[in-house]
Amino acid sequence: MNAEFLITRPDSTERLFSIGESNQALFSILTRLPYFTVVYLQEGSVELKADLSIYHVSAPAVLFFSPFQPFLIKKSEENIPMKVLHFHPDFFCILKHQKEVSCNGVLFNNLFAPPFVEITPEQSTVLESVFKQMQDESSHEELAQNDLLLSYLKIFLIHTTRYKAQNQAQVEDQIAQNSNPDHSILQKYKTMIEEFFVKEHSPSIYADKLNVSLKTLGKLTKKYFDRTPSDLIQERLMMEAKRELYLTDKSVKEIAYLLGFEDEFYFSRLFKKIPIPLLSTTGRQ
Template sequence: MNAEFVIARPDSTERLFSIGESNQALFSTLTRLPYFTVVCLQEGSVELKADLSIYHVSAPAVLFFSPFQPFMIKKNEGSSPMKVLHFHPDFFCILKHQKEVSCNGVLFNNLFAPPFVELTNEQSVVLESVFKQMKDESSHEELAQNDLLLSYLKIFLIHTTRYKAQNQTQVEDQIAQNSNPDHSILQKYKTMIEEFFVKEHSPSIYADKLNVSLKTLGKLTKKYFDRTPSDLIQERLMMEAKRELYLTDKSVKEIAYALGFDDEFYFSRLFKKNTDTSPMNYRKSVGEDQAKIKQIEYH
């Protein structure tokens, strides 16, 4: 990062909030970070690998990643330095503030939509202005700085959520007009996962409810999401597990049981497989911690 401004924990360089511009090599290898990451692409294009999928993203665009979500960004010729924003759930928890910002399930933690939105030029100008306000406020310590940064962050996320929601609505309208039976099956599968993911972990049960073979369902999820039916169920379970780990003080055993796992250790292995970290380490890295914060500037 160049001229990166960071708000960190006391006596630590662990960041709670940071903002700046990237260098060419940032995110060029598979990355997992213990905080939310927002990347603004203003010129050119990139190849994005997120989870199991590969996307080609053209500027202007915003990319967004949840804590410990694996991603990699390969910049193409003509791409300018990317603007990058990080914030820890301790600084701003999207779940606690869902009613205010509504970005959970739109920008972050959406199994069925790409983790980015391509913008119009007008939308890009709006977000660039808010980004500049955050950067300017971060560059020098003033009275109630954190409160103002939080306000700017909320405004940025609200605008981006609106743009992404508008984009999703347009895509869904196009799907509805096409009347593709594949899309109907996948929409029903999405709804059923949301309703039954705690009780039903087996994809064959969902296939039976949908009146399709498991092989057919697998072909559809592979084609449209580059995931297996089981991947999508597990990702929804892990999403809920993360929420419990950083919003509650429930034990891993309690969380596992609440999510339909009889074996706490199997749940922990599954969690580590999906996040590359253990439930306890995830809680330690991301879990709620009302620590005081200080500002550090890096160059």
Template structure:
């Protein structure tokens, strides 16, 4: 792949990647574990295989758009050669937490621990994506006034289109009788969302839902392809990452809010799951404290 097809913007303040468009015609970029300090959107236009992300494995088909958050571990194992295009962007370039009201992709495309990390691209979405990517490429080569603002506008169109698509596909799945989620699944999701800061063990949730730990473990594995402990850990880590990025709270304060009295235990837990320490995460992903 010729490097002139790759379009990259570097943050002049720190030399970090700000924004990148990377066409690919093989799996060499993704065939080893990735833990990047930026968001990745990987549109596989040809080929198929398996994506390993966090604690689970999922099959993806041709024309899938995969979405990963900073330091979310993932790799692709292909069964048919893949081609496509990747868009990488750093939170300092565009922070999905800060602009949640504008694009609503957090919890849908990104940081959605209950669904596979991809969406199937329709013909209509494909047209939009291609048009937007062409505009982005042209803009990266055009260092005119308000270049970043225009690129962010195109990125928003891409993210909104993908988020709407995923929301539609999730709604369709719910309306198919065979794939109806048992009520217990929704109850489990609700219980995790309400209690992850105070209840960290699988047994806590079995008690809350009045079901045996073994039965709940089986349901979690069948439907989410993850253990219940993995789900809870992922949810805590997502919140910790958000706090590290969005606030100036100390690691000790964040640990305490997430139910950990021992800051060092929490830091080890974070590093095990995110591969970097909380401090390193803050230093490399950036610090987007909202203005008071």
């Protein structure tokens, strides 16, 4: 990456925060990073591969990736400039500061929307200004530099959270106006997962509550979310498990019980989907 400013832990080279720009083939191979990543695309277009889906993204746009989320960005042409932010949960934890910023479940850990938002030129101007403030602050060391960078990061995330929330609302309104019956089923399924994911882990139970066959529900989630009904439930469980890891000192056994798993060993196998580095940094067993 070109012109990168980096903050590391005092006792190691581990990245806590960085900001930079790149024209290189950054992220052109499948990437899994141990921190949050924000890519600000100002020109051109890219093909984004994230999790199991492929998206075509046109600038101006902002892309968001959670720790260890696999992604690949393929540029349509060489030398497309990208601005990149990285921040570790120990620098800014989106879970602890959810009430302040509200980006968890919108920008990051959003089961039902792609990990990016295409924005207007006016919105891009706002983000460019905040990004420049971060770059200016990082160009020379001053009193409370980290605190000011953290404040600018929060402002950047608040703006992008607003933009993506507005975008999602417009999409949902458009689907609803078209009287698409799929919309009603999927909205109910999303609400039911949030309400019952701790108690109900079987997708067939949700299908029964929705009065549709499991096959029909599977076709809808595959069409709109590129995931199976079971994938969505398990991903919601893993999001909650990560939250418990970051915010509490509960053991894996305690978290299993909290999330409705009577069979600790089955949960442990499911729990292995959480990357080992995350488990090792929390010291949890």
